Amino acid sequence: MPRVRILPAGAEFEVGEGEAVAEAAWRHGHVWPTQCWGQADCMTCFTRIVDGELCALPAEREELDAVRAKMSPRFRSDPLVRLACRLRCQGDGLVLEKQGFRAAEPAESGGAD
Amino acid sequence: MTVTDPRRTGDIEAALAHGPNGPEVNAKVPHHMDGWLRVPAERYHSREFFELEKEKLWPHVWQMAAREEEIPNPGDFVEYEIVGQSLLIVRQHDGSVKALHNACRHRATELGSGCGRFPGGQIVCPFHGWRWKIDGSISHVFGREGFAEETVRPEDIALREAKCDTWGGHVWVNLDLDAPPLLEALFPAANILQRNGVQRMRAKWWKETILNCNWKLAQEAFFEGWHVKQTHPQLYTYKDGPDNETNLQNTVYTPFVNGHGRFQSGDAKEGYGGKPDFLQAARLNWAGQDAMTLERDITVFESVAGDMDTSDPAYVAKAFDALYKFWEGAGIPAPDRTPEVLKMWGGDIHMFPNYLMLPMYANALCYRVRPYNDDPDWCRFEVWSLTTYPEKEERGRLELSGRFDKDDADHWGLIPRQDFANLERMQRGIKNRSLTEIRLSEKWEVTIANMHQELDRRLAARS
Numbered sequence: 001m002p003r004v005r006i007l008p009a010g011a012e013f014e015v016g017e018g019e020a021v022a023e024a025a026w027r028h029g030h031v032w033p034t035q036c037w038g039q040a041d042c043m044t045c046f047t048r049i050v051d052g053e054l055c056a057l058p059a060e061r062e063e064l065d066a067v068r069a070k071m072s073p074r075f076r077s078d079p080l081v082r083l084a085c086r087l088r089c090q091g092d093g094l095v096l097e098k099q100g101f102r103a104a105e106p107a108e109s110g111g112a113d
Numbered sequence: 114m115t116v117t118d119p120r121r122t123g124d125i126e127a128a129l130a131h132g133p134n135g136p137e138v139n140a141k142v143p144h145h146m147d148g149w150l151r152v153p154a155e156r157y158h159s160r161e162f163f164e165l166e167k168e169k170l171w172p173h174v175w176q177m178a179a180r181e182e183e184i185p186n187p188g189d190f191v192e193y194e195i196v197g198q199s200l201l202i203v204r205q206h207d208g209s210v211k212a213l214h215n216a217c218r219h220r221a222t223e224l225g226s227g228c229g230r231f232p233g234g235q236i237v238c239p240f241h242g243w244r245w246k247i248d249g250s251i252s253h254v255f256g257r258e259g260f261a262e263e264t265v266r267p268e269d270i271a272l273r274e275a276k277c278d279t280w281g282g283h284v285w286v287n288l289d290l291d292a293p294p295l296l297e298a299l300f301p302a303a304n305i306l307q308r309n310g311v312q313r314m315r316a317k318w319w320k321e322t323i324l325n326c327n328w329k330l331a332q333e334a335f336f337e338g339w340h341v342k343q344t345h346p347q348l349y350t351y352k353d354g355p356d357n358e359t360n361l362q363n364t365v366y367t368p369f370v371n372g373h374g375r376f377q378s379g380d381a382k383e384g385y386g387g388k389p390d391f392l393q394a395a396r397l398n399w400a401g402q403d404a405m406t407l408e409r410d411i412t413v414f415e416s417v418a419g420d421m422d423t424s425d426p427a428y429v430a431k432a433f434d435a436l437y438k439f440w441e442g443a444g445i446p447a448p449d450r451t452p453e454v455l456k457m458w459g460g461d462i463h464m465f466p467n468y469l470m471l472p473m474y475a476n477a478l479c480y481r482v483r484p485y486n487d488d489p490d491w492c493r494f495e496v497w498s499l500t501t502y503p504e505k506e507e508r509g510r511l512e513l514s515g516r517f518d519k520d521d522a523d524h525w526g527l528i529p530r531q532d533f534a535n536l537e538r539m540q541r542g543i544k545n546r547s548l549t550e551i552r553l554s555e556k557w558e559v560t561i562a563n564m565h566q567e568l569d570r571r572l573a574a575r576s
Contacts, residue, residue, distance in 0.1 A: 026233035035242055038232030085232065 029104035052093030372465030372567025374560025404498035
């Protein structure tokens with residue numbers, strides 16, 4: 001399974017096949033900021049690709065439409081800014097920056113609920 | 114639960130509908146049925162009757178809400194709407210399915226729309242951000258400190274559930290928490306279909322159209338095969354010529370308890386074997402609707418045709434041999450080769466109130482018809498083509514291909530376009546002042562009357 005690395009926290013975790021990065025983070029019990037919990041609506045989960053761009057699968061229509069309609073103008077046209085609730089990846093090279101990301105305490109790694 | 118109680122399979126043919134309703138039912142229902150031979154026209158267009166259905170039928174009846182493959186993974190959801198009531202059908206972490214009323218317990222905003230996922234296992238209100246787990250229990254009240262304790266008790270603000278169960282690859286719901294068990298309500302229709310293996314089928318495609326036709330009038334066009342000769346003349350491959358009115362399919366119509374109905378071939382001959390040209394009929398069926406008979410079946414049938422006369426019953430037997438051999442070789446689980454199963458091929462099951470399945474070979478054609486836009490004159494008409502895939506084949510998540518105009522020839526085959534064309538003419542005709550009722554054949558259309566008799570019993574019920 002692909003792995004991603006998150007800065008500045010420095011944490012790494014596995015992302016399942018077909019799973020989005022934010023969804024994987026929640027599954028591991030990490031805190032990945034969101035308000036809509038994966039509906040491509042609130043834009044809170046946005047993240048910047050800092051390395052391994054080729055490991056990120058291209059954005060699909062739903063993500064492109066949501067970013068165009070709802071993302072802050074400052075990030076709207078930056079191709080390295082992606083929605084983590086729609087960002088899928090391959091291989092182990094993807095490095096993302098996400099302020100507010102917090103790795104799970106070992107005891108709470110059972111999942112978001 | 115996905116297995117029909119096997120003890121009841123032997124009871125199928127005895128589960129015949131009771132006679133017409135008596136005054137205890139009829140006195141409570143406007144425009145009620147009177148016997149089996151006529152249906153009052155108002156039942157198809159009156160606002161009063163439609164409102165009674167909204168009050169007494171839909172909130173209390175088991176109905177097909179989704180195909181299971183629409184929600185394969187935990188957190189997947191699909192919305193089901195019936196007469197203005199919306200439910201979220203959600204796959205749970207343990208593989209079961211729940212139906213949650215789709216309204217925020219705070220200020221009633223609908224929480225989900227269409228289909229999608231709740232990743233992270235959270236259902237979030239887009240208005241103020243209240244949040245639930247996918248089992249409907251509350252997980253976060255945004256701004257809780259601003260609420261009086263009594264208004265945000267967890268048991269009060271959990272999402273309300275409807276009854277929800279699975280059978281035959283479908284998710285079924287009933288808004289009435291006191292409803293009888295699903296399989297009791299579906300008896301004996303589910304038992305018959307189970308024998309034909311519908312529980313092993315998956316959707317090949319799913320489409321819908323919006324029709325200017327009452328939901329009952331629309332579905333009743335599919336309660337009999339008797340209309341085929343006039344509505345679908347291209348399918349009529351008998352050699353006896355167009356003048357013969359005898360129905361050579363020897364079709365038998367059976368009204369069952371619970372308002373269900375069936376038609377099927379009337380003897381133990383092998384399905385459509387009575388057609389003079391079996392192969393031609395199969396090709397027309399495939400080309401005309403891409404359901405019931407699929408390209409895969411045609412290839413198998415052609416593979417043994419050679420120089421044979423394809424109207425010879427010996428050819429039909431050979432074609433079925435080849436089909437069973439193909440299924441075995443491909444790893445496709447086959448239905449039993451019994452007279453009961455084969456008689457159903459080319460037949461039709463109506464499951465009260467609004468779902469039909471037409472099993473054939475390892476395939477089925479399905480229809481669901483719902484009222485549309487709170488209007489007795491309109492319906493939302495959905496069509497599925499199901500088939501049985503090799504056991505290990507992964508098919509991914511099912512989504513609606515789209516909503517297509519009723520005469521869109523790029524998306525509907527000739528057969529459904531011919532049926533749809535009749536439906537809107539029927540809805541205009543049913544309001545014609547020259548008639549107060551429609552008349553039914555006691556031989557070919559008895560399951561239509563049976564559906565209406567069951568409907569009257571529902572409308573007369575107290576709750």
